[in-house]
Amino acid sequence: MIDLKQIRENPEQVQAQLNLRGDGYDLQPILALDKQQRELEVGRSQLQARSNEIGKLVGQKMKAGAKPDDPEILALKDEGNRIKTQLADLEPQEREIKAKIETILLTLPNPPSPTTPVGKTEDENVEVRRWGEEYLPTNPNILPHYEIGEKLGILNFERSVKIAQSRFVTLIGAGAALERALIQFMLDLHTQAGFLEMLPPILINSASLTASGQLPKFADESFKCDRDDLWLTPTAEVPITSYYRDEILSAEQLPIYHCAYTPCFRREAGSYGRDTRGLIRLHQFNKVELFKFVHPDTSFDELESLTQQAERVLQALKLPYRVMALCTGDLGFASVKTYDLEVWLPSQGKYREISSCSNCTDFQARRANLRFKEPGKKGTQYLHTLNGSGLAIGRTMAAILENYQQPDGTVQVPEVLQPYLGRPVL
RNA sequence: GGAGAGGUGGCAGAGUGGUCGAAUGCGCUCGACUUGAAAUCGAGUGUACCGCGAGGUACCGAGGGUUCGAAUCCCUCCCUCUCCGCCA
Numbered sequence: 001m002i003d004l005k006q007i008r009e010n011p012e013q014v015q016a017q018l019n020l021r022g023d024g025y026d027l028q029p030i031l032a033l034d035k036q037q038r039e040l041e042v043g044r045s046q047l048q049a050r051s052n053e054i055g056k057l058v059g060q061k062m063k064a065g066a067k068p069d070d071p072e073i074l075a076l077k078d079e080g081n082r083i084k085t086q087l088a089d090l091e092p093q094e095r096e097i098k099a100k101i102e103t104i105l106l107t108l109p110n111p112p113s114p115t116t117p118v119g120k121t122e123d124e125n126v127e128v129r130r131w132g133e134e135y136l137p138t139n140p141n142i143l144p145h146y147e148i149g150e151k152l153g154i155l156n157f158e159r160s161v162k163i164a165q166s167r168f169v170t171l172i173g174a175g176a177a178l179e180r181a182l183i184q185f186m187l188d189l190h191t192q193a194g195f196l197e198m199l200p201p202i203l204i205n206s207a208s209l210t211a212s213g214q215l216p217k218f219a220d221e222s223f224k225c226d227r228d229d230l231w232l233t234p235t236a237e238v239p240i241t242s243y244y245r246d247e248i249l250s251a252e253q254l255p256i257y258h259c260a261y262t263p264c265f266r267r268e269a270g271s272y273g274r275d276t277r278g279l280i281r282l283h284q285f286n287k288v289e290l291f292k293f294v295h296p297d298t299s300f301d302e303l304e305s306l307t308q309q310a311e312r313v314l315q316a317l318k319l320p321y322r323v324m325a326l327c328t329g330d331l332g333f334a335s336v337k338t339y340d341l342e343v344w345l346p347s348q349g350k351y352r353e354i355s356s357c358s359n360c361t362d363f364q365a366r367r368a369n370l371r372f373k374e375p376g377k378k379g380t381q382y383l384h385t386l387n388g389s390g391l392a393i394g395r396t397m398a399a400i401l402e403n404y405q406q407p408d409g410t411v412q413v414p415e416v417l418q419p420y421l422g423r424p425v426l
Numbered sequence: 427g428g429a430g431a432g433g434u435g436g437c438a439g440a441g442u443g444g445u446c447g448a449a450u451g452c453g454c455u456c457g458a459c460u461u462g463a464a465a466u467c468g469a470g471u472g473u474a475c476c477g478c479g480a481g482g483u484a485c486c487g488a489g490g491g492u493u494c495g496a497a498u499c500c501c502u503c504c505c506u507c508u509c510c511g512c513c514a
Contacts, residue, residue, distance in 0.1 A: 041476065045483040055495035059444035073494080080494035248436080248473090380473080
């Protein structure tokens with residue numbers, strides 16, 4: 001959520017930043033409502049002050065022995081009643097305007113950082129660096145991961161339709177073991193780097209989804225449990241953010257680093273034609289997530305190191321990738337700056353997103369009412385949150401099945417995974 | 427699913443209509459004492475919004491009602507805990 005004060009004080013600047021994301025963001029309505037609200041508030045609080053005064057006066061006089069039907073008391077009661085009528089008129093007006101402001105605020109995205117490249121679509125994302133070109137496979141006849149996977153009998157899409165729907169997969173034998181090995185390997189790597197592991201609930205309530213930005217605008221993207229105020233989590237980012245929701249942390253606790261494995265569930269509404277085959281776009285997938293709660297002064301440095309931490313997974317697996325700085329038009333709702341890691345997928349002849357690392361500054365913290373206090377300093381501040389995949393497991397498996405494919409139709413197991421899997425070849 | 431208890435400040439815990447934003451204890455901050463620390467003593471210590479400021483307003487789970495006045499009374503909802511049943 002954008003700070004309303006920020007909008008009030010620098011409307012042109014905020015508007016210009018939002019325009020970099022695309023058209024359709026107009027601050028005029030919210031500015032007008034804010035002005036109205038503040039005018040109403042002045043009048044209302046003056047009336048309330050008088051009402052409080054009357055309450056106290058009556059109390060004092062009664063205690064001093066005045067009778068309930070004393071003319072003075074009756075006059076005060078009468079004035080109190082008149083104020084009550086006026087307030088009954090003003091209060092709903094103000095409440096309604098406040099609710100409108102809140103509704104609009106919740107649908108405005110985080111204004112991009114000046115360091116985010118300007119652009120309209122993903123075509124204008126900027127490549128920052130590339131790694132591992134020496135590991136690009138030389139085998140000319142690489143099968144798509146879903147074909148080699150089905151050949152090896154380690155995954156099955158067709159039967160998964162019977163269990164659920166399209167866009168679901170069942171992993172079998174070495175496939176299931178590889179998924180598990182990847183999760184274990186990634187968590188080990190991150191916990192060794194100081195990220196404290198969590199295993200949060202994956203059914204989450206609306207307040208949690210609102211805090212991290214999925215609600216109210218992106219309700220269509222998540223699965224909802226009809227009878228309860230519970231949703232299937234689209235990413236561990238959501239439960240981790242809300243783990244500390246409505247808390248005031250102390251500055252010494254920062255930074256807090258967490259990692260978490262969770263299944264993730266996404267409806268993928270509006271992407272019907274895309275990636276219909278394989279492990280790339282499923283309704284349910286596994287992911288190891290990285291998350292940081294940090295002091296505002298450090299969040300951009302923390303984004304660099306967070307991205308590097310995600311890169312370490314690809315480096316350890318010797319999978320070629322590139323780092324892309326997302327442009328303003330492609331940026332996620334809550335983020336001011338995002339690096340995507342894209343892994344090489346030989347069957348498609350291109351790099352595909354496997355991790356997204358974002359600095360959400362105070363945007364989620366404000367929605368989550370998540371603050372910290374610096375000793376000696378007055379008041380509280382919103383902290384900054386960052387999240388990144390470290391990594392999406394299914395897409396990692398796809399990359400391994402393709403990049404490690406051998407001419408004889410087997411797939412080598414990356415060296416670092418062999419101890420986890422107990423075999424060198426699939 | 428059945429029965430009961432309860433939601434108050436960083437925490438514990440009083441408060442059942444009036445000067446209560448809220449006793450007391452713990453914690454924390456500053457000061458005194460001490461070579462230093464502990465102990466002790468003294469002072470302070472919620473958040474948000476409006477206002478240049480003085481100051482004002484709101485908040486005792488949420489919403490509504492009664493009243494001149496509600497943490498306190500009434501209604502609705504939410505959540506937590508305990509016991510029983512069922513269950514991985």
